[in-house]
Amino acid sequence: MSEFIEEDLSPAEIARQEQLYGPFTQSVRALMDAVIRTEVDEETVRAAQAAIEELTATLTRQQLPASYGIRFSPGGTSIRPWGNVVMGLRNPAAPPLTITHDEHGAAVADFVLGAVYEGPPGLAHGGVSAMLLDHLFGHACRAEGRHGMTGTLTVRYRRGTALGIPLRARAWVTGHEGVKTFVAGEITDADGVTVEATGTMILPRWARDGTPDA
Amino acid sequence: MSEFIEEDLSPAEIARQEQLYGPFTQSVRALMDAVIRTEVDEETVRAAQAAIEELTATLTRQQLPASYGIRFSPGGTSIRPWGNVVMGLRNPAAPPLTITHDEHGAAVADFVLGAVYEGPPGLAHGGVSAMLLDHLFGHACRAEGRHGMTGTLTVRYRRGTALGIPLRARAWVTGHEGVKTFVAGEITDADGVTVEATGTMILPRWARDGTPDA
Numbered sequence: 001m002s003e004f005i006e007e008d009l010s011p012a013e014i015a016r017q018e019q020l021y022g023p024f025t026q027s028v029r030a031l032m033d034a035v036i037r038t039e040v041d042e043e044t045v046r047a048a049q050a051a052i053e054e055l056t057a058t059l060t061r062q063q064l065p066a067s068y069g070i071r072f073s074p075g076g077t078s079i080r081p082w083g084n085v086v087m088g089l090r091n092p093a094a095p096p097l098t099i100t101h102d103e104h105g106a107a108v109a110d111f112v113l114g115a116v117y118e119g120p121p122g123l124a125h126g127g128v129s130a131m132l133l134d135h136l137f138g139h140a141c142r143a144e145g146r147h148g149m150t151g152t153l154t155v156r157y158r159r160g161t162a163l164g165i166p167l168r169a170r171a172w173v174t175g176h177e178g179v180k181t182f183v184a185g186e187i188t189d190a191d192g193v194t195v196e197a198t199g200t201m202i203l204p205r206w207a208r209d210g211t212p213d214a
Numbered sequence: 215m216s217e218f219i220e221e222d223l224s225p226a227e228i229a230r231q232e233q234l235y236g237p238f239t240q241s242v243r244a245l246m247d248a249v250i251r252t253e254v255d256e257e258t259v260r261a262a263q264a265a266i267e268e269l270t271a272t273l274t275r276q277q278l279p280a281s282y283g284i285r286f287s288p289g290g291t292s293i294r295p296w297g298n299v300v301m302g303l304r305n306p307a308a309p310p311l312t313i314t315h316d317e318h319g320a321a322v323a324d325f326v327l328g329a330v331y332e333g334p335p336g337l338a339h340g341g342v343s344a345m346l347l348d349h350l351f352g353h354a355c356r357a358e359g360r361h362g363m364t365g366t367l368t369v370r371y372r373r374g375t376a377l378g379i380p381l382r383a384r385a386w387v388t389g390h391e392g393v394k395t396f397v398a399g400e401i402t403d404a405d406g407v408t409v410e411a412t413g414t415m416i417l418p419r420w421a422r423d424g425t426p427d428a
Contacts, residue, residue, distance in 0.1 A: 003335045003336060004335055005335075020256055020259055020260070021259070023263060024249065024259050024260075024262070024263045025249055027263045027266045027267050027270070028242075028245065028246060028249050028266060030267075030270045031242065031245075031266050031269060031270045031273070032242060032246075032305075032306045032307060034269075034270045034273035034274045034277065035238065035239055035242050035273065035304060035305075035306055036278075036281070036282050036296075036297045036302070036304050036305055036306075037274070037277040037278040037280075037281070037282065038273040038274065038276070038277050038278075039276045039277050039278060040272065040273055040275060040276050040277075042234055044272060044273070045234055045235070045238050045273075046234070046238075048238070048269050048272065048273060049237060049238045049241045051265065051269055052241045052242060052244075052245050052269065053241050053244075055245060055248075055262050055265055055266065056241070056244045056245045056248045058254065058258060058262065059245070059248035059249065059252040059254055059258070059259075059262060060248045060251075060252065061254060062252070062253045062254050063248065063251040063252050063253050063254075064250075064251040064252075064253060066251075066329065066336065066377070066378065067250070067251070067328070067329035067332045067335070067336060067377050067378075068250050068251065068329060068332060069332075069335035069336065070334075070335050082250075083250045083329055083332045084332060084333060084339070085330060085331050085332060085333065085339045085341075085342060086333075086339060086341065088250070088332070090249060090250050091246075091249075091250055091330060091332070092246045092249055092250075092306075092307075092330075093246060093306075093307045093330045093331075114281070115280065115281035115282060115297055116299060116305060116306075116307045117299050117307075118281045118282060118283075118297045118298060118299060118302070118305070119298060119299065119300075119349075120284075120363070121217045121218055121219075121281070121283035121284050122217060122280065122281060122283065125298070125299045125300060125345065125348075125349070126345075126348050126363075126364045126367070127299075127300065127341075127344055127345025127346065127347075127348040127349055128299060128345060130341055130344040130345060130348060130367060130369070131339065131340075131341025131342060131344060131345050132341065133341075134339075134340050134341040134344060135333075135339070135341055149334070149340075149371070150340045150369075150371055151370070151371055152368065152369065152370050152371070153340070153344060153367075153368070153369045153371075154366065154367070154368040154369075155344070155364075155366065155367045155368075156365070156366050157363070157364055157365055157366070157367075163280070163281050164280065164281075
């Protein structure tokens with residue numbers, strides 16, 4: 001099973017990996033978009049498939065036994081959730097979200113969703129919006145120095161979230177009660193809110209007694 | 215913008231496209247998994263990136279102007295949401311879910327989630343579970359002959375949903391009230407429920423007066 005893995009990498013080695021895997025993964029994101037939208041002839045599609053299968057055979061010659069997990073440097077100086085489906089540097093399915101924090105501690109991400117995230121025609125799948133807000137909830141918690149796994153997530157869809165336009169997602173803490181942290185969030189486009197959410201984050205057991213489960 | 219597009223394709227042409235794009239897209243799903251997990255040397259990664267960029271350049275020579283949308287045959291005899299992020303035949307980010315209906319009309323899907331769907335180490339991202347259940351809600355509605363766009367989605371996380379093991383998602387209608395359809399659903403593994411959800415689906419405006427917005 002994948003897990004939290006301590007990897008003692010130098011800053012230079014981390015930078016090398018970022019510079020290698022970042023653009024590599026990005027090239028696959030562009031390929032995914034092309035796979036959905038291509039109208040080239042059948043022969044060209046078949047040739048592309050053969051080439052992709054060959055690349056996969058090469059890449060899998062030496063590989064991790066399972067998923068990427070979360071890798072971290074001693075003392076937590078670097079945390080690398082590179083397989084994460086929302087923000088993973090090495091995950092082609094991730095938009096990927098780059099998360100910052102505003103002056104109030106809210107987690108904020110600006111992004112554009114392409115053809116890969118479609119649900120209704122021309123719109124992001126409602127579940128994608130739910131996923132992005134769920135992810136930001138964890139970051140809003142951590143901005144306050146608290147860990148939190150999502151216990152409950154409630155999403156309200158106000159109107160469609162369009163593909164291909166600038167979007168912003170925000171999440172912030174609204175209160176605490178014992179092991180629970182209450183959070184709220186929204187996705188907005190230039191015309192205002194498209195999706196709203198609230199959530200209850202639960203402090204994981206390992207964080208209650210201070211022992212990491214790494 | 216993408217939209218509902220009527221395409222008058224013969225059954226043979228639809229079958230030809232399925233047989234062409236199905237395996238092609240599947241090859242990219244395998245590539246995505248390899249991108250996350252590969253441990254081959256830097257030179258091999260760089261060569262793979264160059265090859266992928268070349269393939270993308272070829273595939274984008276002739277392509278749809280935007281996302282795939284939803285295509286359908288006259289009279290709705292075939293509906294093709296092939297760009298859909300949950301079930302799209304042409305979307306490499308889709309697991310993809312194959313949805314059937316049980317004897318009670320519940321929408322059911324059996325699937326295994328790979329490294330691409332990771333959140334916590336070794337576990338599916340909570341947002342992925344939310345997305346899959348949200349998607350099944352629409353199908354549960356339609357099994358009763360009603361259309362429904364998700365208005366509200368509430369997800370409760372009972373325990374982790376593991377990657378790499380057989381999972382089942384189910385969704386069913388629990389009631390109606392005017393334009394609203396109430397739904398519930400769950401994801402289970404061999405040991406029982408991992409995630410539960412409820413939702414309120416809203417009949418879209420175009421379905422209220424019987425005029426499709428195609």
